[in-house]
Amino acid sequence: MEQQYDVIIVGAGPAGLTAGIYAARAGLKTLLIERYGAGGQILNTYEVDNYPGLPGITGAELGMKMQEHLDKYDVTTEMCEVEGIDFEEKNNRVKTDNGTFVGKCVILATGNSPRKLGIPGEEELTGAGVSYCATCDGAFFKKRTVAVIGGGDVAVEDAIFLARGCEKVYLVHRRDELRAAKILQNALFELPNVEVVWDSIPKEIKGADEGMVAGLEIENVKTGDRSVLDVAGVFIATGNNPNSSYTDAVDKDENGYIIADETCATSLPGVFAAGDIRSKKLRQVSTAVADGANAVYSAQAFLI
Numbered sequence: 102m103e104q105q106y107d108v109i110i111v112g113a114g115p116a117g118l119t120a121g122i123y124a125a126r127a128g129l130k131t132l133l134i135e136r137y138g139a140g141g142q143i144l145n146t147y148e149v150d151n152y153p154g155l156p157g158i159t160g161a162e163l164g165m166k167m168q169e170h171l172d173k174y175d176v177t178t179e180m181c182e183v184e185g186i187d188f189e190e191k192n193n194r195v196k197t198d199n200g201t202f203v204g205k206c207v208i209l210a211t212g213n214s215p216r217k218l219g220i221p222g223e224e225e226l227t228g229a230g231v232s233y234c235a236t237c238d239g240a241f242f243k244k245r246t247v248a249v250i251g252g253g254d255v256a257v258e259d260a261i262f263l264a265r266g267c268e269k270v271y272l273v274h275r276r277d278e279l280r281a282a283k284i285l286q287n288a289l290f291e292l293p294n295v296e297v298v299w300d301s302i303p304k305e306i307k308g309a310d311e312g313m314v315a316g317l318e319i320e321n322v323k324t325g326d327r328s329v330l331d332v333a334g335v336f337i338a339t340g341n342n343p344n345s346s347y348t349d350a351v352d353k354d355e356n357g358y359i360i361a362d363e364t365c366a367t368s369l370p371g372v373f374a375a376g377d378i379r380s381k382k383l384r385q386v387s388t389a390v391a392d393g394a395n396a397v398y399s400a401q402a403f404l405i
């Protein structure tokens with residue numbers, strides 16, 4: 102017998118956890134589906150310094166606090182992977198590797214995942230010096246030299262975090278200006294063991310005989326000059342791709358993010374998109390949390 106819910110939330114990052122809290126408080130029979138564990142991408146963030154009221158909190162701590170908050174309420178959680186969804190008004194069938202669940206409403210809060218560079222050495226050396234998560238793997242590179250690729254908030258935060266334990270950190274960026282928030286840039290530029298390598302793109306991650314990263318070949322986009330940085334680790338922080346491949350039934354933008362406005366309503370009735378998976382300008386914990394609340398508000402209106 103398939104289990105039926107008022108709301109099925111897919112994804113337990115800040116948007117999904119907030120939706121869970123709001124849905125339970127609204128008295129909706131709620132299922133939260135998550136594949137790896139609660140917290141989402143903030144678990145990869147050492148410090149979240151712009152979530153109001155909790156300055157300096159670590160990503161892991163914030164995720165745990167949100168989970169503990171959710172645990173106060175009657176929300177069923179299933180750890181499983183969504184394989185597909187048959188959308189039908191008030192009878193949506195969410196198919197997972199652990200059975201099918203039926204929901205009158207579905208809130209898609211599946212977030213996004215790190216984007217790959219697609220250069221030689223990247224795939225082969227992932228886990229052997231190539232990483233997409235500085236807070237997870239940074240400790241392996243104490244007193245070593247590493248490179249971070251990217252110029253956004255994540256790349257700069259990663260470089261700052263790694264500089265605490267590493268001998269030297271190269272931040273390799275393809276332009277002559279960083280995209281990251283000014284406050285992060287200022288903190289970065291003060292660090293004596295960080296060198297920003299401007300106007301440069303990675304071409305190849307080189308491995309040593311023992312199968313570990315031994316260097317990063319880069320090319321200066323202005324001069325065409327190539328050089329090899331002598332690094333033991335390469336941290337890739339070049340943005341994200343949406344986790345939306347489980348459905349083609351909802352309208353998406355050209356990058357695969359699900360189209361919905363602030364109400365979080367998608368192109369399908371009773372289906373909502375919340376958090377980083379939603380097509381929007383600013384992806385932050387605060388905007389994800391706001392989406393979680395709005396999605397439930399809209400779901401309630403839909404159910405009435």
Ligand code: NAP
Binds near residue numbers: 150
């Ligand atoms: P992002 O803002 O999209 O930045 C990606 C960076 O990687 C950009 O600097 C980009 O260069 C570079 N890049 C992209 N493709 C590349 C390639 N193939 N080769 C070399 N460089 C490449 O991504 P993010 O830093 O992961 O951040 C994702 C979202 O989370 C953003 O909205 C960010 O604001 C948010 N976030 C916020 C906080 C915070 O507020 N504390 C913390 C973390 C993340 P260009 O600049 O030239 O495009």
